[in-house]
Amino acid sequence: MAADDLIVLRPEGLYCPAGDLFIDPWRPVERAVITHAHADHARRGHARYLATRAGENVLRARLGDITLETLDYGERLRIGEATVSLHPAGHVLGSAQVRIEHRGQVWVASGDYKIAPDATCAAFEPVRAHVFVTESTFGLPVYRWPAPEAVFAEINAWWRTNAEAGRASVIACYAFGKAQRILAGVDASIGPIVVHGAVATLDRAYAASGVALPATHLATEIERGALGHALVIAPPAATSATWIRRFTTRAGPPEIAFASGWMRLRGARRRGGYDRGFVLSDHADWPGLLSAIEATGAERVIVTHGYEAPLRRYLEERGLQSGRFETQFGGSEEEAAEGEALDHSAEVSP
């Protein structure tokens, strides 16, 4: 590792010496630049936070009262000797890639990102860089996502079929990001939509940020007669708890589906024990990772959380220089391996 690297790994997290700042640190620091509000990237306890204006509401909904400075996408801020700007990562509302410029060198840290369209957040924007720090959650060629329209069509068809049979349709997914993307993507004319409390909290933050979502109900607000054609959005842990039993109708227990990139693999679908798996991810698939890396024009790529080894080897074989940061990202949300993702989820309280 060269002495003039703009980003290095410290015990606290990814550190930029020129700006004396950390990106998504996992230990308390003085100055933290937050790529997005998922729990493994945005933690409590830092003295000062910097994030996107688009992500302000969701970040506050997750972290409460913090000292937060915001930037518009593309807006530049001088911190120490570094010039910092945030660029859309297409991952969830407010998610950003962090661009750092210092003495003509440009490094971009991706945070989490996806290339596929998402109605609830700004689309991924490639940023030219000398060095690109990329995630690799789905860094294997078996991960290729179907078009989101096709997945939403599948979800609508499934919901309609269940509704016709008088059974509730439950989708287990992450409360922040995936839940809102599904809400924005489904055909709300099929039936009423019920959300778990954890989802409702974030929906309010999305609404405050100007993201249009269909009307939803809490489980306690919906009349029993309407349950049979309802769509229920809840975090995975809630679907294995007693909370889910209230959606049993005369026609039977609810159909439960899981929406995640992991559902691409049959083994994960089976091990999860869900009735149905929808392949819908907020991370880049293999072709997405490769195209994003290429679009940066970077000759050096540093790989973090996910399938680091295969992605690195593949890039090296294509003449790129590669490195690895052993981060502590990936402990929650979609990045957790499928089994674990089902075992524990961040928010479960109803």
Added chain:
Amino acid sequence: MKAFAALYARLDATTSTEAKRAALVDYFQSAPPADAAWAAWFLAGGRLGALVRTRELRELGQQAAGLPEWLFEECYQAVGDLAETIALVWPSVSERADTDEGLAHWVEAELLPLAKVDHDGRAARLRRLFDRLDEAGRFLLVKLIGGGFRVGVSRLMVERALAEVAGLDPKRIAERMMGYTDRARRPTAEAFAALIASAPASASASSALEHPGEASGQPYPFFLAHPLTGDSSRLAEVLGPREHWQIEWKFDGIRAQLVRRGDGVWLWSRGEELVTERFPEVAQAARTLPPGTVLDGELLVGGVERPAPFAVLQTRITRKRLTARLLSETPVVFVAYDLLESDGVDRREESLSCRRARLEALLAHAPAGLEISSVLAPEANWPTLAALRNESRARGVEGFMLKALDSRYGAGRTKAAGLWWKWKVDPMSVDAVLVYAQAGHGRRASLYTDYTFAVWSRPPANDAEVANTIAAIERGEVPAPEALTLVPFAKAYSGLTDEEFREVDALIRKHTLTRFGPVRAVRPCLVFEIGFEGIAASARHKSGIAVRFPRMLRIRRDKPIGEADTLDALTALLQPMD
């Protein structure tokens, strides 16, 4: 092919028996008969055999996807299934011709001919086939030609679905389906029509007598016994008077049905596979029987007097070629214990005592290769029998068969025809350590329920040695030659309650050391009592032994890991091989 791929996906996506049955019925109701014929054939267990070798498929997938070999391998490791890996990495063809030939066309015109083409021709052909299919289709294709078709549907389920489609009794379908999946037969639209036809099957026993040249080898469904367990002092109470029962030793062989009709002889295994050619000595002996005879019995090496352990018979089944030496070293006898048809007349509605009398008369002068099972003398009362049962192991048998003398010969596990009991000796057991786990199938697919168990290579010297060994396993170290190790010897997936499975599942997730594919290596922390019904030396197993029907008897939470049994304790249970 799309319809069958969709059916496969539907069956694969659910763990509910009801949903699977509904999917099968939907399919059989709408598919063209020629396709349905093949679908029923595959689902009921028919296999094409491996038409294309795994290595070829792997190379093809890798090349088509344009991946380096190591990366394809990484994918395979992550997915754990070759067919799925190929299906997932295969490049999407933007302009897929929207044609959809049926399953029958695929199998007959595209797949079966693959075996006749050379390597290069085959690769080119396969590429075109894959390009014509979507992901679900590609997955199915590899399963069909690679010999790995499995979808969590039992033959019984297929029979029930067909019965529903045909509006017939499932037993009727079961009878017609006997031999349906035999490798030598190819399912046709006519065969499928005959399966679900509302008129009685044409190949009845009597028509076979009338037209001996075209006799059918159709066997009858096997009548199955129920296990008898519990306190042997209560036999009289449970079973009633001793004189109502026919009692025979229970042999540890292969249950089979011998059909002699017209000019032919057919030998069917209980798995409904035609095994006539595997047992030429039995087939030859059976030719001396009068046409229109069907016997139920057991294939056994050595016969009634000196039955050899099952492992010996197994060498006969697994060997591809029957050499003269193998035939002379493992002479197989068909031990008849029931008569289902004589003079071309179905005798299953007669009482067992009637059928037995006919059987004894028929086999009064049986040729070598055919024997009659001996019935225990009626003087042996319940207490005597209970004592005698303990000699089973020394006699090379599994216990007793108890058959009600007034019972008819039913189909399957029905109790309506009268009862048959199998009264086995208590299984052997050892205390073993859980070392690997894999997710179950069907209803239990979300739980880790398939376990591998190990015993100590030798008695541990002390607790410290046990702790060191476990620590070395956790670090993934290769043990030194003399080091204490855990030797895997058996896999088991039954015997626990759902509750217990959930508990053990949670433990496995907590104590996972590494994963490879679907398998988790588990930190040694739990001892189970493992029961099994037979044990034999085996060069193919690392432990040097192979056990039969292992199952979990109970979780031994009271046992520290160090007190699990040793390999010596297992080998001590080995019986002399003769």
